[in-house]
Amino acid sequence: MSATPAAAAQAAGRRARTKRHNRAAILDAARHVFAESGYEASSIRDVVRRTELAAGTFYNYFPDKESVLLALLEDRTRELRGRLRLARARARDFEGLVGDAYRVYFGFLVEDPAMAELLRRNSGAVRAVAGEPALAGGVDDLLGDLRATIASGEVPSFDAEYMAAAMAGAGLEIGVRMLTRRPPDVEGAARFATALFLGGVAALSRPAEPQPAASA
Amino acid sequence: MSATPAAAAQAAGRRARTKRHNRAAILDAARHVFAESGYEASSIRDVVRRTELAAGTFYNYFPDKESVLLALLEDRTRELRGRLRLARARARDFEGLVGDAYRVYFGFLVEDPAMAELLRRNSGAVRAVAGEPALAGGVDDLLGDLRATIASGEVPSFDAEYMAAAMAGAGLEIGVRMLTRRPPDVEGAARFATALFLGGVAALSRPAEPQPAASA
């Protein structure tokens, strides 16, 4: 009975299975520890202690703490970026693009609050380790979309870099506030952010009023 | 000649003068160390080493590392909040309010890039130590202003908490991008942010969709 194909397939490579399991256990422990105590304040030992493993075993999987954070971000943001890509492909216009992106992003935060907390608490470390892109899970993609949208003529020109920064920064903060509300209202937060930035884009394209004071 | 009133006043209390000087030296060193290496990764020793002082002397001025960060934030944000208050009092309408606030804020970042870097790198630690308010130097004031403006009827209702979060988050990120440009264009960044949010407010008040009711 130990030889059914399914059991064989699952058991196949007990070594490999344990390896996968241990790696996942370390990542899971790290996610919670980093979220609770902060990345910098957490030691490798803190992570290992949340695990059935011994200290030395950690080094069979990761060379240092930074690698764990990096792997964590890669694992978790791969799906987020995938979903964002999907939403982007589906969007028919700029409004749909922005709205779906925020919906996906806020939904992701609600699904994995530990990850959200980790991002919030350790945005500095995340930036340092992964560079800007990973922070909100695809700010660079966003910037590309904005530039493409401008180039297509659907929307008049504006400073795409500032806009991407504003959308990412506002998204992060709005997301934090959203998570404190019971229940977290993904749709409401997404609508708020979308209306805000669509209106903002419209206003920025309406150059109109020369500013009074200033240098001129 | 050692007895002119000015000289006397300045020299008066050599003890007190050294005390002020040492405290300032510690704070200045901490500002740079925290900005360069990150708050969590920096040790008290790292700060002291940037100083002419001995390790033990530190404890005559601050009980621990956290107190230094707190004092640093208080010292530096006192003036920022003062300036923001001034701008707020001067502003005749909502547009002026938002615009001046961003001008003051971005100007502050340009004046003290080390502080800006510190805020950027250690926003998590700053939040933990000082709570939300100090992050952008008065987000709570901003929230109060938004609520007051809504109450005055100058602007239709919107979710003030989300709006304050969005303005703060976007401001932080736009500020970061602004500092990377040569030369940093305070006025341009302020105009961008102002137009963005004025347009956003207008769009949010022009709701096709029902807004989630803000509870009073």
Next chain:
DNA sequence: TGCGAAGATGACGCGCTCGTCACTTTTCTC
């Protein structure tokens, strides 16, 4: 069933920071 290899274990030595404290130097007061 038994052997060789992959992997797990946890104690060890090192380096670093912490907060303290006995001692020295500087400043204030009379």
Next chain:
DNA sequence: GAGAAAAGTGACGAGCGCGTCATCTTCGCA
């Protein structure tokens, strides 16, 4: 100028995390 108080100094012991490594356990395979 002398004595006292205040402030500065840096060495010290305790504690902790790091990465390693000799040893033991488990797995894979014949």
